Amino acid sequence: ENYRAMMDAAQKNCDDAMQADALNHLLTVQGTIGDVPDADAQLERARQLARKLNDPELIARATWNVGLAVRFSAPARAIEYHLQALQLARAANLPELAGFCLLDLANEMQMAGNWRGAYQHGGEGLEIFRARDNLPMLANALGARAIILYGRGETRGARAAAEEGAHISAQIENPWGEGYNEWTLIGIEIDAADFTRAFERVERAVRSNQVLGVPLFHGLTDLWMARAYLELNQLERAAEIAERGGRALKQMHAPIWDTLAVGTWSRALIRQKKFNAAHKLLDPLTENFARAENNLWGYSVSAPAITELALAEKRFDDAQKFADAFLAIFEREEALGYAAELYYLRAQSFLARGELENAERDLQRAQEISTRAEKNILLWRVDAARADIFAARGDDARAVLARQSAAEIVRGIAAKIVDDKLRDSFLAQEEVRGLLRGDKPG
Template sequence: MIVQTALDQMVKAQLLRRQSTAEDTNLGAGYVFKHALTQEAAYRSLPHRQRSVVHRRVAECYEQLFAERLDEHAAMLAYHFAEAGDQTRALSYSLRAGDHAMAVYAVAEALLYFDRALALVVAGCPAIEEQLLHLFGRRGRALELESRFEDADDNYALMERFAVDRSQARLELAAVLAQTKLRSFVNQLFDPVEGRKLAERALALAETLGDRRSQAEIYWDLMNQARFNVGQQEEAIAAGEHALEIARAIGWQEQVAAILNDIADVFADSGRFDEGNAALEEARTLWRDLGNQPMLADNLSNTGVWRIMQGDFQGAIVCFDEAHEISTRIKNVWGQGYSRSVRGIAYWQLGRYDQTIEDFTIGSALSDEAGFLIGQVLPRIQLAFVYLELGCPHLGLEVMQRLSHSIATPVPQFTPSLSVVLAAFQEINGLAAAAGFRGSPDDVDPMQGFWVFNFASLSWIVRLLHTGRLEEAVAMCIRHIDVMQGHNIVAFQTDARLFASRALVQLGQLTEAREQLSTARALAEGVGQRRILWQVLPLLADLTPDTSAAEALRAEAAAIMADVRDQLPTEELRAGFLALPDVRRIGLL
């Protein structure tokens, strides 16, 4: 009664406001301060010891009132228990608050709670091994999702120090394994040499502990270390299949999906497309069932890339759009950069240059933000080729120069590709190749991966054509075609056939040139590859003896060229395109 009288007096004095809602009816009336300054003054007037008592009572009241919804109120509980001096419960609720935020993809918010939990532990709050595994593991994963890989590495190094100081073998294994993983995937810390050393340490610890889950992860990491090194596909497949065998045996579905997601790419680079497709499909089903949205988006983008290689450009766009929608919804910049970058490839093949340029530009910028190396490199290489195709090689050179100055990639796959593409654009623009470039066509290896091989090979072909080494250009085109044809990759055959025909015409081998153009046309028409058709048709018309048939080919080319001209986003690109010899001969204005 005394309390109620005091509350009524404070309401009359306009210090408090009575508040009662339908939700509060079972709890009695509620009161709030009318002004924050009044509340702060009242709070500060309490002795420190009494404040702690108030915070504890508030926290315990929350625990009772919301016993079925503690995760929703974990952040508030963590705050009040921390202010009450109950560090143990503050730690527990900070971890729960971080988990709750991660569950709704609020990664930045989750990091705030995990950071508070870490501060408690560093300050001496007692924590059992399970809590430390949870804290460092979840905090590290959140940092990785934010593309803060160096901070994640620092987190795992601190985790290892805690483990060694406390002689906790499971914690040490988790720390070494996490550091291994950072050096096994494409990011700024990729280092297969150091990664293998860490993997060997982790494997020894895992075998001592009989930890099969960790063994599956370690072999997965070894697969990825080999996967991103040139010529190690067989080693990668062996490690991946061993990882998959362990994960299936222990029923770890999430790890099965992760391994399948990655081994599919290794199968592709080895020409084992049926096995790769099956792996992607199984992984995609698992990701949907598990509700793992970031990995579902990654899988969809991977699937779209495969569809491009098989000539299904519209099907690829469907995959990329779903991946981008998911990544945008969960605020995953990495996924946004990946899906946008690769969607540009599909639009390029369809002759949609406006969308192509936009996707490559935005996708690579998002990849910069996310620290996604593949998304930083490959879209820019492809954008340079788009500019070359449209008669603006100087713009392609600018792209490659900026890329070579800004990307210090640690991935061996990319080094020869970047060097030869830059050299090609330098020479096309009348410049000497970069000092120190000592490349050779023999350096171009399909085992680098088909995407890297494609642009490295085409760059050498462009260089050979530009310098008049026509026989070598034809030979390299034939090799390129054989590699792609041998693996049924339609989209990457047509460029080489187009370049081969140009060299063959200059060599006077017109019949052979016409055969290459006819095949390129048939392939391009079969998959809707309009960017190839507008280049092939005028050349084929020149080699067609029947006048009416030749004119029909030119008319078809003119229609596609007009569409290209109308969609180009700048006057500079339109001028470059209209100045191309084949476009001028068609008479397009």
């Protein structure tokens, strides 16, 4: 409202410089929350004013705002604009604007599946804001860095970045930075199967979200919460919360957020054996995969769901085909944190067809990544699957050891679950019960 008032005053006084400055700031705020009314007209107006004034900073800022307006709906286009804006900012000696461009490029490249580019640009942006002691943007840059490191499977680095960002945000009372950094920390705790700490972090994120009132923050926090309940075998609750998160994310009007929501929601449906409902959510993503250049980060959540559905329906060729496509992307882009579960799932398709060597290779890769990334929630499943391979080969001694390793991880997970109902729910999973009973593998 302040920037709108500033624009009105500038128009009345025929002050083009003031009008351009106010419009650019207004568009920045709107673009940040994903809502730019009459975007094309407003953005073109900002660019015309900047060119009329021949002001390098306004021209760079206007170009940056064009990218902000499309960064969620068309990240590939946003990358083009933000590369231009970065060049303009550097030429005009505007390091802070260059830092903004670098962070936005990191986010957009991640959405578009260019994780290596995201890693590079995000690191450069982080150093700019650290050097300038801009604490709000340093916290934001650390949050972005944490997400990228999480996707790479570099959990210790991700945790350190997110904890620093959350600490800075708390010190300066910045709810945006607190919520942003908590997302990654929630994911790390879920992967580690420390659900008590995960829910504590969810509560912190929810408090920040209530202050902000931004649908994106509400929706993504719900998806993490749903993921926790999914791993705890609270399937109806997981589906309900994921659906709620999806409704919030629809307000962002961008396919990538729908894809993230569908990935979480559909997995709860699959595990409830509601395959038709899962197909309604996932089939459009399967059909549009070839045109997913603006949505690959969303597929980091939906790809395992699509693969899991194919496995549940014994469509093993389909499961392998889809896993193949995404594992090639994740390996190329060094996004190994997202690859681990797909290796485990593809191993299931190989195991079902008796391709034991291929299955063992994939499980070994899943184990390597998960150990480094501290993904206990996946490691017990990997050990259980390795036991099945050893049993199929007649190596009963190694099969028993692998099952014992899986059971030990499960007991450790259960011991950390404080809530009795949630612990009982986790332990009620058939595969978990079999491990704890000492059932033979296979």
